[in-house]
Amino acid sequence: MDPVVHFEFPTADRERAKKFYSAVFGWQMQETGPEMGNYIVVSTVEADSNDPMKRPKKPGAINGGFYGRSDEDPWRQHPSVVIAVRDLEESMKKIVAAGGKLHGEAMDIPGIGRYASFMDTEGNMVSVLQPKM
Numbered sequence: 001m002d003p004v005v006h007f008e009f010p011t012a013d014r015e016r017a018k019k020f021y022s023a024v025f026g027w028q029m030q031e032t033g034p035e036m037g038n039y040i041v042v043s044t045v046e047a048d049s050n051d052p053m054k055r056p057k058k059p060g061a062i063n064g065g066f067y068g069r070s071d072e073d074p075w076r077q078h079p080s081v082v083i084a085v086r087d088l089e090e091s092m093k094k095i096v097a098a099g100g101k102l103h104g105e106a107m108d109i110p111g112i113g114r115y116a117s118f119m120d121t122e123g124n125m126v127s128v129l130q131p132k133m
Contacts, residue, residue, distance in 0.1 A: 002091075006082035007042075007064035014040060017066055029066075036109075040066040047097065072111065074116060075103050080125040088114045088130035095128070 011017040014031075021027045028043040038040065045061040047054040056063060070076035085091040088106055095118045096102060103117040103125075113131040120126055 002083050002085050002128075003063060004081045005084040005131075006062055006127075007079065008082065008127070009066050009079045010069035010076055011040075011066045012069045014038070014066065014068070037067065042066060075119075075125060078125045080127055082115075082127040082129050085128045085130055088116060088128060089112070090127065091128050091130075092116055092118075 009017070016044050016130060018029045021042065022029065025044070030041040030043070032039045034040065037044045042064045044063050045056040045058045047056050047063060055061065090108065092102060099121045103119065106114050106116040109115050109129075110130065113129050115127060117125060117127045
């Protein structure tokens, strides 16, 4: 089975979202720069610093991130989960064959792996990630 390894939430106000999730749940935030779309990496539990994916040490836990909400782009309006896969291209073929709709091309995330987003047959936005090994 391919596990869920990450969550993503859209934000209309980055500072407000950071303040809320830090105050309520104690989550830690790390901002990236414009080269990474100003993405905010969210830590919900301690991660393995030796792991390029920074996977949580606690079994069953996941970390996540915040991206900017866009009213013009339906793909940037909904929370999603990221599923780790062994072969991104093969998974993308399976997604289409099963009735899913890909959102653009796969992309490289430096130091992390290859990533693609899709809409499932129920209208949910989901992403797949082939971690860099």
